[in-house]
Amino acid sequence: xxxxxxxxxxxxxxxxxxxxxxxxxxxxxxxxxxxxxxxxxxxxxxxxxxxxxxxxxxxxxxxxxxxxxxxxxxxxxxxxxxxxxxxxxxxxxxxxxxxxxxxxxxxxxxxxxxxxxxxxxxxxxxxxxxxxxxxxxxxxxxxxxxxxxxxxxxxxxxxxxxxxxxxxxxxxxxxxxxxxxxxxxxxxxxxxxxxxxxxxxxxxxxxxxxxxxxxxxxxxxxxxxxxxxxxxxxxxxxxxxxxxxxxxxxxxxxxxxxxxxxxxxxxxxxxxxxxxxxxxxxxxxxxxxxxx
Numbered sequence: 001x002x003x004x005x006x007x008x009x010x011x012x013x014x015x016x017x018x019x020x021x022x023x024x025x026x027x028x029x030x031x032x033x034x035x036x037x038x039x040x041x042x043x044x045x046x047x048x049x050x051x052x053x054x055x056x057x058x059x060x061x062x063x064x065x066x067x068x069x070x071x072x073x074x075x076x077x078x079x080x081x082x083x084x085x086x087x088x089x090x091x092x093x094x095x096x097x098x099x100x101x102x103x104x105x106x107x108x109x110x111x112x113x114x115x116x117x118x119x120x121x122x123x124x125x126x127x128x129x130x131x132x133x134x135x136x137x138x139x140x141x142x143x144x145x146x147x148x149x150x151x152x153x154x155x156x157x158x159x160x161x162x163x164x165x166x167x168x169x170x171x172x173x174x175x176x177x178x179x180x181x182x183x184x185x186x187x188x189x190x191x192x193x194x195x196x197x198x199x200x201x202x203x204x205x206x207x208x209x210x211x212x213x214x215x216x217x218x219x220x221x222x223x224x225x226x227x228x229x230x231x232x233x234x235x236x237x238x239x240x241x242x243x244x245x246x247x248x249x250x251x252x253x254x255x256x257x258x259x260x261x262x263x264x265x266x267x268x269x270x271x272x273x274x275x276x277x278x279x280x281x282x283x284x285x286x287x288x289x290x291x292x
Contacts, residue, residue, distance in 0.1 A: 010037075011076065011094070012093075013043060014096040015042070015045045015070055027102075033109060036086075043075050070193070071192075077186055079093075090176050091180055092105060092174045094172055094219065095172065097222045101141065103216050104124060108174040112174065118212075120209060121173055123169065125217070128148060130223060131223045133222075141218075150167070151167055160215070161210050168197065168204070179209070183207060190244075193237060194256075195240035238266060238275055238277055264278060
């Protein structure tokens with residue numbers, strides 16, 4: 001448990017990926033700081049309860065209003081609401097694929113205490129583990145630290161502030177409950193895959209936030225097959241891109257939209273300023289070793 005006045009909640013949303021979730025939960029047993037509460041939001045997945053049964057977590061069943069569509073924003077908000085109700089003063093969101101390093105929570109807490117007068121989203125370095133990774137013990141994973149090169153990775157014990165809000169990622173981040181309340185959580189207009197985390201960053205920027213990159217708050221992303229671009233999420237991404245454009249006046253996920261256009265799956269109509277599905281092209285999976 002934490003010491004002092006900080007009461008820290010971890011929030012994990014899950015649908016499937018049971019082996020990944022089990023490894024995450026096992027890792028928290030070796031954390032230098034244990035979460036005061038860990039909320040696992042089971043998105044239309046009743047089997048999550050059995051996976052978490054031997055761990056000190058609360059499983060929160062969640063069903064959206066659109067069958068078959070994962071409502072990631074609403075699920076995160078539901079987990080945060082449960083954590084706040086449990087008395088949390090700090091929220092740590094951790095993707096189900098991520099194994100926390102032993103000092104992840106400790107470093108988030110120390111960084112937040114040191115910068116308590118600032119409005120910040122706290123993000124730690126993430127290492128993407130390769131397909132053939134066989135070691136998953138959080139006490140040993142430090143040997144494989146190789147942070148994603150597109151994000152800052154300060155040294156152990158260091159915190160680097162940045163105004164480049166588009167580098168924010170939701171797979172591992174922390175925020176005080178006071179700041180969470182001021183932002184109102186994730187915008188619930190996003191359904192399925194893509195856009196809701198970039199929207200959250202835009203909202204934070206609009207409200208005067210910066211990112212604090214927290215050295216030593218390592219997470220290790222377990223491999224799973226992905227497509228690049230994620231053609232299986234084409235319709236979700238196009239719909240969410242339109243939501244984002246209406247809210248902020250710019251198009252998000254431009255790399256993916258361009259890749260869809262190259263494959264004949266989507267087209268930009270300059271006359272209407274709209275991206276839309278073409279109905280053509282081949283929906284092939286392009287596997288990549290890291291998620292975008």
